[in-house]
Amino acid sequence: MIPVALGRKTRVLAAIVILANVFGNFFLSLGLRHSGAGPIVSPHGYLAALANPWVSLGVTILILWMLARLALLSWADLSYVLPITSLGYVLTAMLGRLFLGEQIPAARWAGIALITAGVFLVSRTAIRTAGDRR
Amino acid sequence: MNWLLVALVVATASLGDILQTMRMKRHGEIRDFRPGALGRTLAAVLRSWHIPASLGLLAISFFAFVTLLSVAELSFAVPATAAEYVLSTVLARWLLGEQVNWKRWMGAGLVGCGLGLLAL
Numbered sequence: 476m477i478p479v480a481l482g483r484k485t486r487v488l489a490a491i492v493i494l495a496n497v498f499g500n501f502f503l504s505l506g507l508r509h510s511g512a513g514p515i516v517s518p519h520g521y522l523a524a525l526a527n528p529w530v531s532l533g534v535t536i537l538i539l540w541m542l543a544r545l546a547l548l549s550w551a552d553l554s555y556v557l558p559i560t561s562l563g564y565v566l567t568a569m570l571g572r573l574f575l576g577e578q579i580p581a582a583r584w585a586g587i588a589l590i591t592a593g594v595f596l597v598s599r600t601a602i603r604t605a606g607d608r609r
Numbered sequence: 610m611n612w613l614l615v616a617l618v619v620a621t622a623s624l625g626d627i628l629q630t631m632r633m634k635r636h637g638e639i640r641d642f643r644p645g646a647l648g649r650t651l652a653a654v655l656r657s658w659h660i661p662a663s664l665g666l667l668a669i670s671f672f673a674f675v676t677l678l679s680v681a682e683l684s685f686a687v688p689a690t691a692a693e694y695v696l697s698t699v700l701a702r703w704l705l706g707e708q709v710n711w712k713r714w715m716g717a718g719l720v721g722c723g724l725g726l727l728a729l
Contacts, residue, residue, distance in 0.1 A: 503675065504683040514610075515679045521672060549642075555685045568708060571684035579684050586677070586726030587684075590691045593719030599714045 487544045489559050495540035497566045503533030504575065557598035561591045612623040612728070615689045618670050623696040625666035627704055632659035635721070689727055694720045 507515070513525055524530045533545030547556055564587050571577040632654050639650060654660045677686045697716040701707040 500678075500683060500687055504678045504686075507675070507679045513679065514677045521675065525673065551707060565689065567687040568684040571682060575683055577682045577684045580729075582726045582729040583684065583688075586723040586729075587688045589723030589726060590688050590720050591723075593716045593721075594691065594694060596716030596719060597713050598696070598716075600710060600716075 485547070485551055485555075488543060489556075491530070491543045492540060492547055493559055493563055493566070495543055495558065496534050496563045497570060499533050499537035499540050500567055501533070501570045501574070502529050502536060504571070506530030506533055508575070556600075557594060561594035561598070564591050564594075566608075611681045611685070611689075612678065614680070615686075616690060617673040618677060618690050619696055620692050621666040621670040621673065622690075622717055623700055624696060625663040625670060626693075627700050628659045628663035628666070630661075630701075630705060632657055675729045685727060689724065691720050692724055695724075 478513045506527040507524060509529055510524055515521060525534065544556065568579060568584070568587050572579050636650065636654055639647075641647075647728070674690065677690075681689075695717045698709055698713060702709045
């Protein structure tokens with residue numbers, strides 16, 4: 476049985492992991508639109524994009540996401556972390572629709588639902604199926 | 610161009626993850642989480658080519674994702690990169706010898722079908 480304190484800590488950190496991933500990607504996308512630089516294909520383009528405060532905020536939040544996910548994985552099962560991560564696909568699409576004005580056709584919503592279901596199904600399988608290779 | 614970028618993001622991320630898993634499995638389960646022990650583990654795994662190569666691949670994946678976001682909608686780019694689940698499942702079966710049961714293949718198949726709908 477999971478102690479109450481650990482259960483609460485897990486839920487709080489899980490929420491941080493989901494929201495950091497969704498908002499990190501959202502701010503990255505918002506900043507790239509604001510900079511209006513078009514397709515970025517050169518090192519100079521990446522540096523110029525980082526000068527945009529929204530892009531910097533997005534990258535900072537994604538670094539926090541990676542650290543929070545590592546911390547969560549130090550005690551929570553991967554099979555717990557994976558399905559909650561898949562919720563991010565739906566939330567990301569909703570942010571794109573609500574705040575970036577993206578027109579999401581029915582086929583894309585259906586695709587996102589299938590991807591979420593697929594990730595959820597993968598997460599319901601055993602964490603470890605191969606032994607250590609020394 | 611969008612799907613080419615998705616392919617680059619997914620291929621580099623999957624290969625990076627496979628290399629990391631390969632090296633960490635060879636190291637074995639980490640049981641000592643004291644800072645000194647973690648530092649020694651990090652130094653040990655960084656000495657092999659797997660981890661530096663995987664970090665390079667994951668960096669390429671991130672920059673390709675930024676390029677993808679500069680040309681594609683957010684609601685397309687993020688779900689499309691879930692193709693990593695399909696590729697990683699196949700590579701994990703071939704290169705890592707993981708036992709992929711029907712549930713995991715079916716999950717990867719659903720992700721594949723979802724990607725097909727995104728492409729419409």
